[in-house]
Amino acid sequence: MQSTRRILVSSLLFVSLLAPNAAFAQPKPVAPTGKGAGVKPGKPEDVKPEPPKTPSLAESLSGPAKAEYDSAALLYKAGDFAGARIKFQNAYDQAKDPRLLWNMAACERNLRHYAKVFVLVQKYLAEGEKVISADERLAATNLLATVEPLTVKLRVVVNQPDADVAIDGESVGKTPIELPIIVDLGVRKVKVTKFDFKELEKDVPIGGAAEAKVEFSLVQIPHTARVTINTQAFASVVIDGKASGKGTVSSDLSGGPHNVRVSAEGYLPYTSDVDVVPGESRTIQVTLEKESKVPIWPFIAGGAVLLAGGVAAGLLYNPGRESPPAGTFNPGTVVVQRGGLRF
Numbered sequence: 001m002q003s004t005r006r007i008l009v010s011s012l013l014f015v016s017l018l019a020p021n022a023a024f025a026q027p028k029p030v031a032p033t034g035k036g037a038g039v040k041p042g043k044p045e046d047v048k049p050e051p052p053k054t055p056s057l058a059e060s061l062s063g064p065a066k067a068e069y070d071s072a073a074l075l076y077k078a079g080d081f082a083g084a085r086i087k088f089q090n091a092y093d094q095a096k097d098p099r100l101l102w103n104m105a106a107c108e109r110n111l112r113h114y115a116k117v118f119v120l121v122q123k124y125l126a127e128g129e130k131v132i133s134a135d136e137r138l139a140a141t142n143l144l145a146t147v148e149p150l151t152v153k154l155r156v157v158v159n160q161p162d163a164d165v166a167i168d169g170e171s172v173g174k175t176p177i178e179l180p181i182i183v184d185l186g187v188r189k190v191k192v193t194k195f196d197f198k199e200l201e202k203d204v205p206i207g208g209a210a211e212a213k214v215e216f217s218l219v220q221i222p223h224t225a226r227v228t229i230n231t232q233a234f235a236s237v238v239i240d241g242k243a244s245g246k247g248t249v250s251s252d253l254s255g256g257p258h259n260v261r262v263s264a265e266g267y268l269p270y271t272s273d274v275d276v277v278p279g280e281s282r283t284i285q286v287t288l289e290k291e292s293k294v295p296i297w298p299f300i301a302g303g304a305v306l307l308a309g310g311v312a313a314g315l316l317y318n319p320g321r322e323s324p325p326a327g328t329f330n331p332g333t334v335v336v337q338r339g340g341l342r343f
Contacts, residue, residue, distance in 0.1 A: 057100070072086075155180045155181075225280050235263065254278070268290075
């Protein structure tokens with residue numbers, strides 16, 4: 001019953017903040033201050049002036065901030081609490097009026113984001129000391145007491161500094177985060193990222209305990225891989241044109257293609273392109289084979305015989321000499337007859 005009353009008071013306060021002329025109670029009538037007015041006979045005049053009226057939130061805003069505020073009020077009344085939350089934030093970014101924080105908290109309460117309600121109301125109390133009334137402060141304190149049991153303080157511990165931490169997709173800061181983060185009950189998705197490190201994400205169940213803790217150990221992303229060439233002890237290993245040693249050689253290579261050559265005198269060389277994947281070590285087994293030693297002189301003698309045969313064949317065959325033409329006349333003879341020439 002008490003919680004219901006607290007929420008009702010909070011709701012009424014939000015409505016008062018939205019109303020242009022009803023954000024704060026009207027001052028009491030000031031007693032007459034004319035000559036002799038309001039003064040009892042025989043007593044000195046003791047009339048204190050009423051403190052100046054604080055303008056309402058709507059009266060305090062102007063320009064773009066007022067336009068954003070008016071849009072937020074319409075969205076809130078239409079039940080679009082997410083849209084109203086954005087518009088109230090825009091108005092706050094321009095005007096920095098802490099009373100807008102209360103309106104933002106009202107939107108988050110309707111969205112059941114109790115952790116955000118808690119944080120916004122705390123900020124509202126801290127920044128609004130000069131503009132909120134005693135009744136409004138009491139309503140805010142009661143609202144904090146209502147939503148606090150629906151939240152938990154979560155500590156996020158990361159082994160690396162300057163890492164980005166996000167909870168349910170929203171950034172909450174960079175490590176180290178000294179203070180606990182207020183979160184809602186349920187399963188919260190916590191993600192930690194840092195350049196050149198593997199991203200980590202955990203689903204953290206948040207129960208009824210007042211405080212919870214989650215730890216992350218980031219691991220740096222490797223840019224190299226250990227490649228081992230396993231070959232005979234006498235063989236020389238050259239990687240990307242640089243001598244790396246003899247026999248079994250291990251080297252840390254960057255990701256991408258690399259040329260490996262293994263050679264030894266009297267053995268056939270080995271050459272291969274190796275594609276290196278960072279973080280994935282690999283071993284390449286190379287066994288050189290001996291060169292075959294066949295005598296050369298049989299090839300020389302055979303070549304000489306072939307050469308001599310070719311010369312003899314060339315002498316016997318002369319493609320430029322034409323065979324005599326066949327016929328009954330001697331070659332080169334022309335017989336003249338009547339009627340023309342005949343060969």
